[in-house]
Amino acid sequence: MSPRKALPTALALGLTLAAGAHADEGMWMPTQLPELAKPLQAAGFKGNPADLANVTAPPLSAVVRAGGGTGSFVSADGLLLTNHHVAMGVIQYNSSPEHNFINDGFIAKGRADERPANPDFRVLVTVGFDKVTDQVLAQARGKTGRAYFDAVDAASKQIVAECEKDGSVRCSVANMYYGTDFYRIAQLELSDVRLVYAPPRAIGNYGDEIDNFMWPRHTGDFTLLRAYVGKDGKPAAYSKDNVPYQAPAHLQMSVEGPKEGDYAMLAGYPGITYRHRTAAEFAGQIDTVLPRRVSVFQQMIDTIEAASAKDAQARTRYASQLQSLKNNRKRAAGELEGLLRSDAKAQRAADEQAMLAATDRKYQGDIKALLTNLSQGAAVGERDLLLEQMAGQSQLLRSALLLERLRIESAKPDAQRETGYQQRDQAMIEGVLKQVQRRYAPEVEKALLSTLLTRYQQLPDAQRVAEFDAAFGRTPAQLAQALDTLYAGTQLGDEAQRLSRFAVAREGKALAADPLIAVAGPLVAAQLRIENESKTREGEQLRLRPAYMQALFAWRAKQGRAVYPDANRTLRISYGKVEALHPRDGVTYSPVTTVAGIVEKNTNAYPFDAPKPLLAAIAKGDFGSTADPALKTQTVNFLTNLDTTGGNSGSPVLNAKGELIGLNFDSNWESVSASWWFDPRYKRAVHVDMRYLRWLLAKVYPAPELLKEMGVPAE
Amino acid sequence: MSPRKALPTALALGLTLAAGAHADEGMWMPTQLPELAKPLQAAGFKGNPADLANVTAPPLSAVVRAGGGTGSFVSADGLLLTNHHVAMGVIQYNSSPEHNFINDGFIAKGRADERPANPDFRVLVTVGFDKVTDQVLAQARGKTGRAYFDAVDAASKQIVAECEKDGSVRCSVANMYYGTDFYRIAQLELSDVRLVYAPPRAIGNYGDEIDNFMWPRHTGDFTLLRAYVGKDGKPAAYSKDNVPYQAPAHLQMSVEGPKEGDYAMLAGYPGITYRHRTAAEFAGQIDTVLPRRVSVFQQMIDTIEAASAKDAQARTRYASQLQSLKNNRKRAAGELEGLLRSDAKAQRAADEQAMLAATDRKYQGDIKALLTNLSQGAAVGERDLLLEQMAGQSQLLRSALLLERLRIESAKPDAQRETGYQQRDQAMIEGVLKQVQRRYAPEVEKALLSTLLTRYQQLPDAQRVAEFDAAFGRTPAQLAQALDTLYAGTQLGDEAQRLSRFAVAREGKALAADPLIAVAGPLVAAQLRIENESKTREGEQLRLRPAYMQALFAWRAKQGRAVYPDANRTLRISYGKVEALHPRDGVTYSPVTTVAGIVEKNTNAYPFDAPKPLLAAIAKGDFGSTADPALKTQTVNFLTNLDTTGGNSGSPVLNAKGELIGLNFDSNWESVSASWWFDPRYKRAVHVDMRYLRWLLAKVYPAPELLKEMGVPAE
Known part of the structure; x- marks a missing residue:
């Protein structure tokens, strides 16, 4: 039974999604929408779902x-x-x-x-x-x-x-x-x-x-x-x-704004969710993975801040990376808090147990094998996180690893190369190698690697990797010595040096000598070995998870619920409404904020240092056509119950007529655990009200030509 | 013109208080209530204001x-x-x-x-x-x-x-x-x-x-x-x-509970407010006094916590003092934040300026003299705070100062003695001397005095006092030496030693020798000198402030507003209603909380470690007659816009029929500046809902006889 067939059955039974407790859960593939026509229209959508x-x-x-x-x-x-x-x-x-x-x-x-x-x-x-x-x-x-x-x-x-x-x-x-x-x-x-x-x-x-x-x-x-x-x-x-690119379509910005209860929908490329993962994966996430991530990200943040404290240029160069790390740390901590608050471990376990009890016998063997497989990957979780961060958070070490891997892959026929290293990927790799200059300071990179490798050195023998031990030593002194030597000697800080090696690597030929290139040889070999172990596990999961999904389709169909695929950076649609939030007893958060809040928060000190022209414009109160008719002031952000996750940043939010009313940019703290577990009490998405954008472009930092281009009033 | 005469005039003009922006401001003397009958009844009071x-x-x-x-x-x-x-x-x-x-x-x-x-x-x-x-x-x-x-x-x-x-x-x-x-x-x-x-x-x-x-x-x-x-x-x-004392009257506990918008009133002994202080006093409070208090209280808190960290008995003995210091520090910080948020300095200045422009010429000389006098006291503010805390926050030093002062005062005829040291006060002094044992640990007291005296040693020469310098030295080393010697030698830690000296002091006779008594001699002499300077200033203020008040009565009468006296620990009445709070853009706090919030906050760790019987009773959900009919659950606390300050702790909150519905115990953070400035946007008072008390006594920690005695249902 395919999930696409299950849907009409469930809907035909009158068990429409809009009626369920999970009414607003769902990152639907657009192809699913015609089958969701009833709940979509019941929610207030005025268009044709087939469109x-x-x-x-x-x-x-x-x-x-x-x-x-x-x-x-x-x-x-x-x-x-x-x-x-x-x-x-x-x-x-x-x-x-x-x-x-x-x-x-x-x-x-x-x-x-x-x-x-x-x-x-x-x-x-x-x-x-x-x-x-x-x-x-x-x-x-x-x-x-x-x-x-x-x-x-x-x-x-x-x-x-x-x-x-x-x-x-x-x-x-x-x-x-x-x-x-x-x-x-x-x-x-x-x-x-x-x-x-x-x-x-x-x-x-x-x-x-x-x-x-x-x-x-x-x-x-x-x-x-x-x-x-x-x-x-x-x-x-x-x-x-x-x-200028003539887009195949463009959205029309609304001249109206959202208010509580209004229908809203959002389209975007949500990155990854884990809603259909097993109960054991939920338990691992809550008990081990998230606490570990919080700790490692915090160490990296502290390291960058300390290492760049006295260097304004370094601070500029690491601003974006630091912001991303802070985002990640806070997200991990919020996920943990939210999963605990929603009691997700117990709820997922109970749901899975009921599902397994009802599962067709033909799927049971594969599901059992899947659960065994998953437990193997968890054992090397900390090592894998640290190795991933060493490559991902560095610039020169990453460049060396990229070049070495590119050299190895490029020696093979293109079709056999690892994804990411084929001819089609070379422009992207070149881009990565080119942006180094603007995001790198030697002392910061050494400090970051020192932090990660010091933690790596504490791992039990079974998790450590011979090649990394050889390259960076087993003691703090050896590590410091190794990093000093590598970074004193490397020429990869020079763009020309990176690009000349890039030209050679893409031909699969030997790279010109460099201390970081030399160390990248054995490290990439280790990465490949680890990758192979991981792919073997993943291959089994790829083979076995469909049985788990079939069990889930059947179980959800019994509950009258459709199943959307977990997010995977493909285009999805979520629909719901503008909705207030009751985060805890006695507290209500309005779904629409106003410029009054900018003034209230403002301290004239970072990060609440609203520009003087903005404060002056708020004080002047000239909000023109962008003022909210009921609130009689300028709105700023609004809140919906739309189902989003990372990657939905920048997603357009549309009203019932399909007009652009908002720009998704965040979730509330209570809902960052939604990548694993959707809790309708707390899941909200945070959007820029397009009226605020229009006001800024009309009155504060004027760009009348752009408003005209978007077909909205210039004041 | 007396304020009692001004009132009917203002009210007769139809400018009822309930209509004004300051409608709920006011800690009224009960004698004022008959004249406030119209606004009281307009607010919903069902009784006779004359009662x-x-x-x-x-x-x-x-x-x-x-x-x-x-x-x-x-x-x-x-x-x-x-x-x-x-x-x-x-x-x-x-x-x-x-x-x-x-x-x-x-x-x-x-x-x-x-x-x-x-x-x-x-x-x-x-x-x-x-x-x-x-x-x-x-x-x-x-x-x-x-x-x-x-x-x-x-x-x-x-x-x-x-x-x-x-x-x-x-x-x-x-x-x-x-x-x-x-x-x-x-x-x-x-x-x-x-x-x-x-x-x-x-x-x-x-x-x-x-x-x-x-x-x-x-x-x-x-x-x-x-x-x-x-x-x-x-x-x-x-x-x-x-x-048991047969009280002249007692309040009847209501069997109903409050809900948003309900009339509420409160009677109590508010400690002190400064609403009618001058603009210069407002400026001094915001710019100097409050920042200084935050700093000194924090130092004392840190000192007690550090000095008692390893001593469970000391922690018990200082628990109450520490709680009070934390309360005071937080209150000072909140006052400062609130006065800044309400822009009280500028508003009070503008109000005073307008008042002075309209003031009868006969008051202008006294008012000018008052403003000059006030600026003199501000110059010795830090010293006075430190000396006050040394006496007030210690036990043995305070005992020595009390005994020495009692000896001096008792040598005079009773009527000439300083208030607090007359025969009628002796039982209170004895009580203070007796409770020392339960609130004293030598190491903590020495650490506290060391903190305060170290700060005192930093004062400029003009603020320091010769006798204190002589007793405690001018350097950290001298200070440490002085405290060690005093506390090693004193016998005042022994109750019998204190009480035997008390018996002698109340006769005005010389006290038995003791290092702390010896040092108290010159210190009390200095206190008396400082007290005299202060009383001379206060005498002038007492003489001059009535002119300022007359100007204010006239000004407020023009505005259609009555004037209540600033709080002075006499019985006052405040009336208003159960009201939600909008502390900032997008946030609404409900006026009634429920037991759900206890569970949400609970971490099983101090201070959110609700007792197991309470959590079990909440989970059981057996709220009987104390459940809120609309919320369908047990309420805990509620919020009104009543005008309160410190000293109102424990004030009964009554409904329109005069029945007991709540027990005042706190203010919201946004309103702790209300002792100086009443801002109706933020001023709220926090009460225990009597239904919560009744539920606890009925179902959680039962005391059915007490419920019966109070005439409310026992379940």
């Missing part, structure tokens, strides 16, 4: 991946709306001590003044979405472990290669329902993206870490970019001669 | 001073309701490692099991309240400075002496409107007060410092005491043969 089923046609074709989040086209000329924090790298890349666009904001003086994004920033426009399950699994059936994994991987690469053959699109295969289904996604990759309008940091990130994940909120977390293409209309690298 | 005018007749005669706060009789047999924190000293006095009534709570097994309070705990029942202005000021008129002060003081003492002549009552003279009017107050002083019922600390002080001044709140801050008198019905020291 939302095709991700490659308007209006959904206006919604794109942008950087690490989501964006949406808001004009016919490729004007793209996303979050300030999603575009932070773009703003930072264009900032210098002389022109600090982070602090001052940026308004392009006409299109010629729009500034190119950092080379690795991409906008991806989905142009194809097709089910390819049989093709992907054809060779895998009958295999197990690594062989199963490789068969799926090979088939996926084959599909991608075919899809990309004419060079016009970038393709991927998305795994839905944990190996149950596969979809081929084709996307235009726009690499000439330019900065058009960014508010000052003290608007775009007002409240920073103190308000992060908090509600009530007063942050103008938006930025406008513009996508450019070659004169032929096709994606092209940055060139002065490029022209 | 509330007499503080010595029912129902107000049920409201008494208890310890440092307020209490009210709730049965004909002297059962007295007050706060757990007001009765904390009583509970602590009866606690021992074997019988920890603080942690476990206490329920007397019948009247014979009711436990005597600490010897210095008093309940004062007002039996007379009469205006004596002419008598007090007769000899003062025409004098200035210290002479004015002494004349007022002498007349007051004369009045008190006459009033107390037959020995049946304790009297005092209350100064209303800063020297404008004086009232003679006669009170029965009940010294045999016994502990009847206290909930465990984790109910009575649930949340402790974290929740202190916070809303939403979930604290059962109540305790039941009982007053006893001799068999002749007259006040008497503790004796087993004493009988």
Whole structure:
């Protein structure tokens, strides 16, 4: 029984989703929406649900991946709306001590003044979405472990290669329902993206870490970019001669605003959720994984802050990374708190137990095997986290590891190379190697690695890796010595040195000598061995989880509930409403905030240092057409019960007529555990009210041409 | 023009108080209530305002001073309701490692099991309240400075002496409107007060410092005491043969509960407010006094915690003092924050400026002289705070200073002695000397004095005092040496040594030698000199402030507003309603909390360690007749806009019919600045819902006999 068949049955029974306790849970694939027509319309949607089923046609074709989040086209000329924090790298890349666009904001003086994004920033426009399950699994059936994994991987690469053959699109295969289904996604990759309008940091990130994940909120977390293409209309690298991209669709900004109870929906690319994971995985997350993440991220934050305390340039260079680490730490702590509050471990266990008792016998063997497999990966969790952070949070060590791995992969025929190291990935790797200069300070990187490796040195023997021990020693003194030697000797801090080795590595040839390159040899060998162990486990999971999912489909159908696939960075739609939050006894948070809160929070000191022009405009009270008719003042942010997760940053929020009313940028603190467990009492999403954006562009930091381009009043 | 005359005029103009922006501001003298009949009834009061005018007749005669706060009789047999924190000293006095009534709570097994309070705990029942202005000021008129002060003081003492002549009552003279009017107050002083019922600390002080001044709140801050008198019905020291006091009136507990918008009123003994102080005093408070208090209190808290960290007995002995210091520190910080938020400095300045412009010329000279005088006291503010804390926060040093001062005063005829050292005060002094044992640890006292004197040593020469410098040295080393010597040699840690000297001191005779007594000689001489300087300034203020008040009466009458006297620990009434709080943009606090919040806050760790029987009873959900009919659960605390300040702790809260619905115990954080400035947006008072008390006594820690005695259902 496929989940797609289960749905109509459940709905036909009159068990509409809107009536259930989980009414607003769901990151639906657009293809599921026609089957959800009844609950959608019951919730207040005025359009035709069938119009939302095709991700490659308007209006959904206006919604794109942008950087690490989501964006949406808001004009016919490729004007793209996303979050300030999603575009932070773009703003930072264009900032210098002389022109600090982070602090001052940026308004392009006409299109010629729009500034190119950092080379690795991409906008991806989905142009194809097709089910390819049989093709992907054809060779895998009958295999197990690594062989199963490789068969799926090979088939996926084959599909991608075919899809990309004419060079016009970038393709991927998305795994839905944990190996149950596969979809081929084709996307235009726009690499000439330019900065058009960014508010000052003290608007775009007002409240920073103190308000992060908090509600009530007063942050103008938006930025406008513009996508450019070659004169032929096709994606092209940055060139002065490029022209604005004619988006296949764009959203119309509403001139009305949201109020409590209004229907709302959101489209975006949620990163990853774990809602359909096993009870044992829930227990591991709560008891081990999250406490560990909080601790490691905090150590890295402390390290960067201490190492850059006296170096203004280093602080600028690590600003984005630090912000991301703080986000991650706070998110892990909030996830833990929320999962405990929702009693998710016990609830998931009870749900799974009931499901297993009702499960068809034919699935029981695979499910049992899956549970055994999962327990194996948990044993090396801390080591894997530390190794991942060493590569991910460094610049030069990461460059060396990337180059060495690229050299190894490039010696193979392209189709056999690891995903991420194929010819099609080389431009992305080059982008990573190029941005090093703006994000690196030797003392900070050494301090970070020292922190991570010191923790690594404390691991029991069974978790440690010979090659890492050899490279960095077994004692604090050996570690300090190794890092000093490596960073004193390496030339990878020089862009030309990295790029010359990149040119060689992509040919699969030996890299010019360098201390970091030398150490990367054995480290990459170790990474490959660990990767193989991990892929063997993953292969089994890929083979076995579909049985678990089938058990879940059947169990949910009995409950009258449809099943959406866990989020995987593919386009999803969530619908619900503007809703207040009752976070605890005696406390109610309104669903709409106003500029009064900016003034109340303002201390004139970071992070509550609202710009003087904003404070003056609030004091003046000239809100024009953007004032809320009932509140008689300017609104700032609003709250919905929409189902979101990381990656939904920048998602457009639409009203019942499909008009753009908001820009998703955060969740409330009480709901950050929603990546694992949706608790309707606490799950809310936090949005910029488009009336606040319009007011800022009309009255505070004026950009009347942009308002005109978006088809909304300029005052 | 007297304020009593101004009132009817203002009200006759139709400018009723209920209509104004300051509608709920006011700590009214009961005698003012008949003139406030219209606004009282407009607010919802169902009784006859005239019935509330007499503080010595029912129902107000049920409201008494208890310890440092307020209490009210709730049965004909002297059962007295007050706060757990007001009765904390009583509970602590009866606690021992074997019988920890603080942690476990206490329920007397019948009247014979009711436990005597600490010897210095008093309940004062007002039996007379009469205006004596002419008598007090007769000899003062025409004098200035210290002479004015002494004349007022002498007349007051004369009045008190006459009033107390037959020995049946304790009297005092209350100064209303800063020297404008004086009232003679006669009170029965009940010294045999016994502990009847206290909930465990984790109910009575649930949340402790974290929740202190916070809303939403979930604290059962109540305790039941009982007053006893001799068999002749007259006040008497503790004796087993004493009988329950037959209170002149008692309040009837309501069987209904409050809900948003309901009329509410409160009677109590608010300590002190500064609402009618000058703009310059407002500025000094905000710019200097409050920041200094926060700093000094924090230093004392840190000192006690460090010095008692390893000594469980010391921690028990300083628990009450530490709690009080934390309260004071937090209150000072909150006052500062609130005054800044309300922009009180600028608002008070603008109001005063407008008042002065409209002031009758005959008052202008006195007002100008007043402002000059006030600036002189501010210059020695830090020294005075430190000297006051040295005496007030120590036990042995305080005992030595008390004894030495008592010796000096007792050498004079009784009528010429300083207030507090007359024959009538000797029992109180003896009580202070007796309670030392339960509140003293040598290392903690030395550490506290060291902290205060170290700060004192930093003062500029002009603020320092020769006698203190001589006693404690000028350097840290000299200070340490002095304290070591004093505390190694003193015998005042022994109760018999204190009491034998007390017997001698009250005769005005030389005290037996002791290092602390020796040092007290010059220190008391210095205190007397400083006191004289201060009284000279105060005498002038007493003479001059009435002009300022007359200007204010006239100004407020023009605004249609009545003027209540600033609080001075005399009985006052405040009326208003049950009201939600909007502390900031997007946030609403409900006016009633429920037991759900206890569970949400509970961490099983102090201070959120609700007792297991309470959690079990909440889980069971058996709330019987005490459940809120709309909320369908048990309420805990509620919020009103009543005008309160410190000293209102333990005040009964009454409904429109005059029935007891709540017990005042705190303010919200946003309103602790209300002692200076009433901001109707933020000023709320926090009460125990009597339904919570009734539920605890009925179902959780049962005391059915007490419920029966109070005339409410036992389940």
